[in-house]
Structure formats: structure tokens, C-alpha cells
Amino acid sequence: MSQLTAAQDAAASGAAADQGPIDFRTEPEHYRHWRLAIEPPVATLTLDVAEDGGLVPGYELKLNSYDLGVDIELHDAVQRLRFEHPEIRVVVLTSGKDKIFCAGANIKMLAGSAHGWKVNFCKFTNETRNGMEDASSNSGQIYLAALNGTASGGGYELALACEHIMLVDDRSSVVSLPELPLLGVLPGTGGLTRVTDKRRVRRDLADYFATRAEGVGGRKAVQWRLVDEVVPRPVWVETVAGRATELAARSRCAARSAEAGIQLNPLAKKRNAAGGVVGEISYRWVTARLNREASTAEITVRGPDADAPEDVADIHVQGAGFWPLAMTRELDDLILDLRTNEPELGTWVLRTSGSPERVLGYDELLLSNADDWLANEIVHYYKRTLKRLDVTSRSLIALIEPGSCFAGSLLELALAADRSFMLAGIFDDRAAGDGSQPAVPVPAMIVVGTANLGALPMGNGLSRLQSRFCGDSEGLTTAEERAGVPLDAAAAEELGLVTFAPDDIDWEDEVRLATEERASFSPDALTGLEANYRFAGPETMETKIFGRLTAWQNWIFNRPNAAGQDGALRRYGTGQRADFDRKRV
């Protein structure tokens, strides 16, 4: 085990190693690798990676190459721009270094990483790039890649996530995807899919491009549609500025430029998860109980503790304290934390608690004010957080119990789950309160709400209800027609909205068996199963990136030709060529 793998394993096990668990919370004042300049309507994000700023020891971040730490900052910046800077309509991505925009993911980091770390790293970076495209599409914050030097590998993929790519024309700067010829792996952040499906590069040229380590620049890069324009260095600065101004004028959100953003205050979080069989991660609205013996994380999302305000202006007043936004930020952070730091907790048990009516009240406020920039941002942020759940390689089991509030936006958690159990009736022995659980003498109800009818699409472009009833339009219509009606377990099961509806007598055994069984299966096979079932029906660029491309990359990462002692990834930079098993599979 390399030093690097050991350090990541320590991080990934949440053990009290030197660096402890990975923390995804940051803010601009703490950035080491990015500079954020706000000059409305344009923001400039400048990548200037600190070579010695790697997240774990064992590599230097040369040539503006990145590791998870660099991407955590990018992710934070993309999020903050949407909430804190609604006046921004164009985000220019550029480099603070001469001659190089970004060399992609750090090879030494990848070569020394455990398989799971690589895969999880790629997942997060993919989500961040999808988030940039989401900002361009849904916030009118259009991303512009200003490649003032070579963009290779993940560096070019970062540019591909932008809506317009400019490359400096200086006879040396190129774009390239050198992963295959140099490393024996594929581009890990959607490059192959975006080249053909987004930029419409012809597939034979795309093939040639992806085997050409030295890349393509100048006129040919434009001709093949790899970039949108090349610009001579002498007029670079003013041309980029001009293009940014033009794009800003075309942004559909020009109207909101006058409004003030809200502050994303630091997220309060208690993490008591190092060592021991049981741990806990808790926030104001979200709690996870980590049960290492059962290999589960029991996640509870609490509904709002007051009715939704009546006026959209109150959302702005409450800001980061507004329940849907506060809850979403916590859930998002928790997903990232558990995915990265707790890989052995293979099943996440999802619960909610609170008032279904109040949840629906907040949904109503948000969805009926979709033209308010902040309401719009909150809905899209919750949408992205649910998507993060969809691509999480953990089994998801929803437990719908008395006192829960699986209604509207929170019902999505049950619809995202691989299976759901809804108690028919009440817990007899808890009716009077058994000390560990509050006494809830009323059976659980779920409610299909407006939020379930299309406002929170999955990566495949469908609502979770549509995905659930894929090809069964009658079942879908019947369920949608019951929107607004509280449904008990029998009705929910009949409508196909929950998987099983055991009563108090069977509940404990059925739920325990389901989680124990899940813990006994091959974790890899479960990952493959869930990745297939969660995205039935149509495909989009996004599902292709997470489903098709990721799966191939996982396979390749695992093969001796890449990851073995004599594989390309391990031999890169040693001067020795990889020794391949030439059999095609």
C-alpha cells in the first residue's frame, strides 16, 4: 500500500489519522487554489493551484493539476455565485499560470489512490461540472472557458462543461484528452460524452483527438468544434472581456442583476464518528446515526418547525436559515461526507419527521414563486442534491413511520430509494411512548405534491414518479391524480408509491431482514444493480456520463493494464512503457 493509499484509506475510514475525515465545507477566504473576482455582471474564477496544497500527502499539484481539495473549492465557488451573487450573469474560468490552463487531475494522486477513492473523486468532479451546466441553464450564470494556455485531460473537460470555449492562439496552447495514450484510462469527467453529444465533434475525429497526446490547437481545434474560437495573445484580454459582455447581455436572467444575494453562512455540524461502533453526524435539520456493526447510516431529515411564511420576501429575509435551503445544504454536505468518509456503511436508511402539511406549505411558497431568483435557486439546489443521492453507490431504504413527513419535496427521498417500507397502522408498543421514540398515535401518511410532478427532475430528465412508472402511463396518471390527498399505507401500496406496507407485527423483522440482507451482498454487484435500476427508460448526456462512461472507467481503473504494477497509470512518469496484456476484451 502506497503512502497515499494509506492516507486516503485513513481518511475514507473516518479514522483519526492526521488529516481526519475530508471536509467539504469551505469559503472563499480559505481558498488556496482559486481566486474569485466579482465585477458585475461578470465573475472571474482564476485557477492558480498551490503545488504544495494537496489534500493528502504524496504528490505535488504541478501545472495547475487538481485533486479533490481543488475541486471542493470550485464546487463551493459555483454554489456561492448562485446564492450570494445573483448579479453575476457570466462566469469566466481562466488560469493564473502562464502557458497552462489546467493539466487535469493529478496523475500521481490517481496512480497512488485506492480504486474507491478514484471513483468517488470522479463522481464529485462530475457533479461539479454538471452543476456548472445547471447554472448556465437554470440561473443564467453562463460559464465561459478562457483557456489562456493548454487545457489537457480534466482541464479540457472543465472547459467542456462551459458553454463557450476560447483558446489562446500562440502556436503552443492546445486542448487535449491524453488519458488514453498516456495513462491507459479514459477521461474521467464526461469528456468523451460531451465531445460528441454536446459539442457535436464527429466521432472519427473525436477518436483521433482522444488518441493524440499532443492535442489540437489553432484553426483545426475550431474546425473540429473542439473550441469555439481561437484568439491571438495580443488581443486575448479584450476579446475575452468582450465575449463575456456579449454573453451577459444574452443571459436570460438579466432582470435579476439589481437584487442582493444572500449569505451562505458556515454550516454548523457535529461529527462524532471517529472510531467506535456507533457514531453520529448532526446538523440543525439533518442527523445521521452511523451503525458500523450493521453497515448502515440512519439518516433523519426533520421537517420545518413552523409554517412557511406567506410572502416570498420572507425567503430573502430568512436567507440561509430558510428551512428548505438550510435542510438542503445539510443534506448535501452529509451525502458528500458519508460517500467519502464512510464507504463501509453500505445502506442508508432514510427517515423524515415532522408535519407533512408544513412541508407542502414550503413547497407551495417556492414553486408558486419560480420567477423569484432565490426561490428558483433553492428548488434547483434541492434538485441537484437529490441527483447526488441518485448516483450515490449506497443502497437506499426509506422507512415511512408515524410522525414522518414524506410529502412533496420530502416524498422525493422515498421515491429516490431502492425500496420503501411504510408502516400500516401504528407502533402499538410505542403508542404511549417507549422512551426511545416519540409517541405517535396516528398512522403515517404520504402526500404526492406539486413538487413531485416535474419540478425536481432526475438526470434522465424524468420526475422520480415518471421513472418509477416507466412505461406504465396508467399507473403514473392514477398516482398523479391523487396529488394533495394524504395516503395511508394501504392506499400508497395500492398505488405503487411504496414497496411494502407491513404492519406493526411484521415491521421490525421485515426491515431488519432487508438491511441485514443488503449488508450480506456483494457491494460491487449492488452498485451495478442500483446504477441500472435507478435510471430506467430514456438516457441523457448526464445519465450516460454517470452510467455508461463511469462504468467503463471503473472497469478500466480496475484492470492490470492501468492499475497493475506494470500498468500505464503506475508507470507514467517513470520513463518505462506500460506492459500490456494485449488481449482485447
Added chain:
Amino acid sequence: MSQLTAAQDAAASGAAADQGPIDFRTEPEHYRHWRLAIEPPVATLTLDVAEDGGLVPGYELKLNSYDLGVDIELHDAVQRLRFEHPEIRVVVLTSGKDKIFCAGANIKMLAGSAHGWKVNFCKFTNETRNGMEDASSNSGQIYLAALNGTASGGGYELALACEHIMLVDDRSSVVSLPELPLLGVLPGTGGLTRVTDKRRVRRDLADYFATRAEGVGGRKAVQWRLVDEVVPRPVWVETVAGRATELAARSRCAARSAEAGIQLNPLAKKRNAAGGVVGEISYRWVTARLNREASTAEITVRGPDADAPEDVADIHVQGAGFWPLAMTRELDDLILDLRTNEPELGTWVLRTSGSPERVLGYDELLLSNADDWLANEIVHYYKRTLKRLDVTSRSLIALIEPGSCFAGSLLELALAADRSFMLAGIFDDRAAGDGSQPAVPVPAMIVVGTANLGALPMGNGLSRLQSRFCGDSEGLTTAEERAGVPLDAAAAEELGLVTFAPDDIDWEDEVRLATEERASFSPDALTGLEANYRFAGPETMETKIFGRLTAWQNWIFNRPNAAGQDGALRRYGTGQRADFDRKRV
């Protein structure tokens, strides 16, 4: 290396081991595992596997489990039914054994197989099942699964490829997908995708089903849409017969029942490929030169040696000798042979020779007689053969040289390739004939024909031209408008129909560099790259099966949790539980 792996490696290297290379040619008289009964309009295919009839030593085919040899016979039967028995409108799949329909792929065979063998085996079985669906859709030969006993794993997946599934209701017969709970892998022949996307099983029920090793039978199997009906054993025979008659009446090809089929005579083939650096596989119209030093197979398809007959009746008279059919059978067999027996030949170089006009003449005859059952069958067979090429994990490079006939149907070979080179002008030094190549003083021309405009769709539902110009409707229209016009290298390059158009001076170097470079890359990364680029744009059930599901399965097959000494696949049947690394990836 297990005995099994050694035997397969020997087979896969084409070495003169005891069993020699795998041969895909067979005929009903030689079947060991299937019985084919023809009672027009119904054919019955009865699976009755010979336990001692495994293709390689090392396992017994118990419980009607299958290996490649069993599937080669099924593939042959499905093909013959289409050509030799146009009077058949329903094909009933059933079992010759009591209590068991089929237990799926033989576990011991899988557990002992090399990774590449498993993947290639799954690819062929997938193609055969897709071929059954193609027969149901395009030949009006509707497949009916009559499960007279339990269908588990690949056995149930075989049923899923049928259009109607009947299960005997005897309190013990079930359908199941026990791969995940028992073996730690996924169903390998499209099961997960077909359960949700074809049979519309709700995804949470599908999840439960795929983790339940004991399967589902009776009423619940119907309720969840896993089967179409359950039938009590006492009325089984007559109910199946009745359903077959009903389906036959609904077959859109009822009209053709009176016509006589043609005979698929044994394919003449010379295989001189054992040992040595250079080998050759040759047929009447197709030749492959195997260059083990360069890791290439140089495939040449010869065009027709006479003009197409004028009358559709002549197709029937010529039968298996009719050029398009004869050529397709040979190409199909060659693809299977090279894929299975020559895994180290990583690049296939595709050439044609002959008259473009004659090829277009045959295309015209076939496509203008699409209502003739035989013409229809030939076009669909060629379509399936091209699809086999699309999912082949070999780099495909088309060389368009003087004397070639890349027109219409044969142009598809160049469009299927990852890259194409078209010589601008002629070979100066060969103009007068240099002995090794015929003297061709006329530059090559390609012709877009009617066959390129939709008659030969890829698995994604698009023509290869549409896939090539994915998202570029202007490029597509411009190319399609030139249909029928011979295009020289400059015009073809300008239209985006070929990748590169070097002249005589550069040709040799460019082509050599491309193939040498390809041979130097990671074979795994190339497989992943090509699987992504060849299917740009939309997805179908078929591309999901080959792209998404296969990739996940490949990854899982490669993981220690499945394939390691302590993995589930290796430990199955030993009484020991698998020892899993519990980290989720």
C-alpha cells in the same frame, strides 16, 4: 490457471490445442442440446442440455445450464428458422427436462473462465437474444417462452427476450435472477434492462426480485409483470398450444406462410491460422489475413462478380449463393471467429474490392423488394451483422483504396469504422501493377446509397450516417443529398464521410502509424473509448444492454469480490460464503 482457463486460453489463441478454435458453424442434425420441431405455423425449440456436452472440459451442464456451445446451437436455430422456415410464425421455447426450464449460464464454467472469455460469451448470448427480438419484430416469427419449470438467471433472461412468457403454476416453478445474491455479479444478458424497460416492472419491485434468490412464482409473478400468465400443470400443454395459435394469427407475416424457405448450406471456410506469425481465414467473398506481429486482421470483402439479377424471383433461385446473403454469412462467421479465437488481434483493417455499381445494384434489388420475405431477411441479417461489428471490441480502420467498392451497403463498413483513410488519387507505383496488388489506375470513389439512409440502423436506432453527424443536421443533409453520386477523396473528406484523405506519398506512413499506434495503446482503454464513441446520441434498450449494463458487469467480473479466490463467483457451491471487501465504490 485452472484447467478450464487453460483450455479456453488455448482456444482463444487459436493454438492447436485438443479442441482447436471455437467453430460457430453447426446445423440441426448436429445439435446436442436443442430439438427443433416444425409444425407450421408453430416451431418448438426444446432445450434439453447434454450434461457431458460442454464445449471445453471442466464442468457439467446440469439443470439445463448452458455454455457457449449450447448458445451456438440456439443462434443457429434462430437464423435457420428465418431463412429455411418462412412458414413459421411462432417459435415456442420450452424445456425437455422436468421441473426446470433453464438454470442460466453454467456457474462452474463462468467461475473458471478467464475474464475475456466471460465478456465475449456474454456478448454473443446477448446478440442471440437480441436476434430473437429482431425475429419477433421484423420477421413476424414471434417468440413465446413456455416455462414448464423454473427459469433462473440466464434462463429467465432467455424468456425475457421472448414476447410472451407463460409459467407453469405448480407451487414450485418460479422465475428468478439470483446472480446478485448467489454469485455477486449481475445478470449478464440484459435481464436488468429488460425487466424495467421492456416488461415495465416497477424498479423497487425489480430491486427486490433481483435480490431474492428463491425467485417469484404464481400470481405475484403476473402481478409484478415478471411473466404474462401462469397456467396450472394439468392444462399446460393445451394452453401453450392455444396461445401459440393465437400469436400466429396475430403475426404480421401470415401472408408468407405458403412460401418455401431456402437452404443455408454449410459455409465453406479455410482456416490456416494455427501458430505462425501470419495466418489466413478465407471464404468465397471474405478473407482475413492475420498479422500477429502487427496485431491486426486485414479483412477484405469482395463485391459481387456479376450484375444483380433483375427479378426478385432470382434471389430465391440463387438462395444461399446470392451474393449479399453469401457475403453476410461469411462476414458474420468471421467476426465471431476473430472475436473468440483471436483476442490479441486488436485492430481490424477493413477493405473492399470490386465494382461500386454492382454493389448498388444488389442494394437496389433488395431494398425495392422489401415486401419479399427473403429480401427482407437478407437486409435484416446484414443489419445484424453490422451491429455485431459495432459492439466488437476491436479498433476498426477502413482503408478506401483504388479498386474498392465502398458503396451503399458496403459503405456501411467504412461508416462503422473508428477511422477511415481514403487515398487521394492512385498508387503511383502500383499503377502498372506491382505484383502483390492488382493494377488499378483509377482513383477510389465512395457512393452514399439508399442502403445508408435508414435501412441498416445501428443499435441506437439511427443510421450510421445519422450517428456520424449526431446533432449536425446540416452535415447530415448535405451528405444525404449527394446520394448516388460517386465521390472522390477530396469530396468525401469535405463532406465528412471519411476521416483522412492522404495521397500516395503520405498513405503508407499515415496508415502504418495509425495501426502501430493503436497496437501500442491500452486494449482496455480502447474498448471503453470505442464503446462510448460508436454510440453517440440517443440510447435504446439495446445500447443500454451493451453499453451501460455490460460495462458494469465487466467491472464487477473483474473485482475481487466476484472473481477473487474468496469472491462469490469462485466460492459458489463450495459451502463457504464469499469474503467481501465491504467498501462501496
